Amino acid sequence: MKPEINIALLNAAQEIIGRFSPLIEDEYERSRLGSWGALVLISAMKFNDAASSLEKENKDVVDWLERVGKFNIKDLHSEGYVTGDTTIDQLDKNNQLLRNLLNRTVATLEENGELKVIGSAFDLMRSMHQRRKVSDLIGLLQQAES
Amino acid sequence: MSENLASLFQDYYCSLSNKNYSVDTVDRVFGGASRETYKIKLSDDSGNIEKLVLRLSQDSSLIETEQKTEYLAYSAFQNSQVPVPELIDMDESSERLGKPFMLMKELKGEAASPFTPDVYHPHEKDLGKQFWYILGQIASAQIDKKIFESLSSESKDPHWKQELDKWVKVIRDDSISIEPILEAGIRYLYRNPPEENDHQCLVHGDYRSGNFLYLENKVTGILDWEMAHIGNPLEDLAWALSPIWSWQDKQRPAYLISREEALTIWEESSKIQIDQDQLDWWEIFAAVKGMAIWISAGHEFKTGTNIDPINLFSAWIPGDIHLEVILDFLEAKL
Numbered sequence: 001m002k003p004e005i006n007i008a009l010l011n012a013a014q015e016i017i018g019r020f021s022p023l024i025e026d027e028y029e030r031s032r033l034g035s036w037g038a039l040v041l042i043s044a045m046k047f048n049d050a051a052s053s054l055e056k057e058n059k060d061v062v063d064w065l066e067r068v069g070k071f072n073i074k075d076l077h078s079e080g081y082v083t084g085d086t087t088i089d090q091l092d093k094n095n096q097l098l099r100n101l102l103n104r105t106v107a108t109l110e111e112n113g114e115l116k117v118i119g120s121a122f123d124l125m126r127s128m129h130q131r132r133k134v135s136d137l138i139g140l141l142q143q144a145e146s
Numbered sequence: 147m148s149e150n151l152a153s154l155f156q157d158y159y160c161s162l163s164n165k166n167y168s169v170d171t172v173d174r175v176f177g178g179a180s181r182e183t184y185k186i187k188l189s190d191d192s193g194n195i196e197k198l199v200l201r202l203s204q205d206s207s208l209i210e211t212e213q214k215t216e217y218l219a220y221s222a223f224q225n226s227q228v229p230v231p232e233l234i235d236m237d238e239s240s241e242r243l244g245k246p247f248m249l250m251k252e253l254k255g256e257a258a259s260p261f262t263p264d265v266y267h268p269h270e271k272d273l274g275k276q277f278w279y280i281l282g283q284i285a286s287a288q289i290d291k292k293i294f295e296s297l298s299s300e301s302k303d304p305h306w307k308q309e310l311d312k313w314v315k316v317i318r319d320d321s322i323s324i325e326p327i328l329e330a331g332i333r334y335l336y337r338n339p340p341e342e343n344d345h346q347c348l349v350h351g352d353y354r355s356g357n358f359l360y361l362e363n364k365v366t367g368i369l370d371w372e373m374a375h376i377g378n379p380l381e382d383l384a385w386a387l388s389p390i391w392s393w394q395d396k397q398r399p400a401y402l403i404s405r406e407e408a409l410t411i412w413e414e415s416s417k418i419q420i421d422q423d424q425l426d427w428w429e430i431f432a433a434v435k436g437m438a439i440w441i442s443a444g445h446e447f448k449t450g451t452n453i454d455p456i457n458l459f460s461a462w463i464p465g466d467i468h469l470e471v472i473l474d475f476l477e478a479k480l
Contacts, residue, residue: 027174028176032454039459042462099324099325118480121326126473129470137463
């Protein structure tokens with residue numbers, strides 16, 4: 001689709017923040033619309049990478065589980081993991097399944113006191129978090145609002 | 147809503163004060179997720195102006211809290227070292243204004259966004275000293291016995307467990323995704339409980355940047371006491387210190403003064419010596435409690451119960467930050 005969806009969202013955010021929001025006299029409603037503009041802006045920034053980020057995150061978790069949790073891809077399929085479907089809905093379902101398995105595996109590692117492996121789980125969790133987080137866009141939101 | 151509210155409020159306030167008033171303006175304040183807050187300006191027959199703040203319960207509130215809780219907390223600090231608005235009335239029924247409400251006089255001053263660095267410049271030092279001093283005063287205040295009993299829980303569990311159980315239940319009820327970082331944080335807190343402190347105090351429950359009013363270099367009011375309860379004084383301290391309130395300058399909690407200076411002022415004001423291990427526990431707890439609030443916000447938004455953008459913002463940005471805070475703590479403790 002051209003122009004791309006994220007470009008459409010970016011322009012919509014710009015219009016909401018810069019054009020429509022200042023026209024509203026009621027302070028509450030103006031702030032509320034301004035916030036919508038900021039959230040549309042975040043959506044636009046994350047839109048392009050949404051599917052590929054989920055796919056990469058899922059792959060990283062599968063690799064870790066295979067390495068540490070003694071799971072293999074057959075086990076994952078029996079738990080409901082689906083390969084070959086890269087729609088966001090399916091990637092997200094896989095992601096929830098993997099997060100659950102990761103959580104259960106880390107809980108077991110904690111019970112066994114396997115600190116080194118827990119450290120590798122924290123590394124994985126940090127990379128997952130880094131990939132999906134939006135908090136680094138705070139500065140951008142502040143610029144947009146001002 | 148505002149026109150209807152203005153009419154209802156005018157009838158109610160004339161009856162309460164036994165005078166004739168007309169409502170000049172009703173302005174809703176943006177940002178609160180637990181109450182609808184309105185600034186109301188009225189004038190009487192002689193042209194005298196009254197400025198009031200009305201807090202209405204929301205149809206959908208992130209965390210269910212009673213008007214009475216906030217009213218009692220404000221009552222506890224009327225005419226004290228802790229600046230709070232003067233209370234006028236409270237009604238837990240919906241008969242008069244359509245919802246339970248609390249009414250108070252408007253204080254001078256403004257509240258800042260907790261996410262804006264340098265928002266207090268050039269008064270951050272003066273404001274910082276007062277902010278942490280007042281928190282120490284809250285921690286050491288002798289609370290009226292009846293208020294203390296009303297805000298105490300009937301549970302015999304230690305305060306840390308009551309609070310942790312409460313917020314974990316919110317997480318279990320409202321989660322729409324599995325967060326392994328959060329789950330690891332919860333397990334850590336249950337595995338490493340803090341000592342139960344003999345010192346019980348009235349905990350504000352949401353003492354932070356953004357929940358106080360200031361006028362230039364003076365803190366003029368501490369607001370938003372709806373999560374007040376009796377508990378451990380370190381709970382408020384840890385919440386106020388949380389890096390989320392100074393994410394772009396973590397060495398200066400609440401974007402005011404340095405952490406070291408803040409802790410010194412708090413200790414002097416409260417006369418309580420801080421145990422670092424205990425404070426660590428409460429700081430991780432603060433992040434877990436924060437996650438419960440942000441998850442609840444996301445749930446409200448996703449289910450369509452309340453699509454105020456503040457709920458989506460809360461789930462995305464603060465939710466992100468508190469997860470990172472939990473992970474930082476867990477790695478440091480490994």
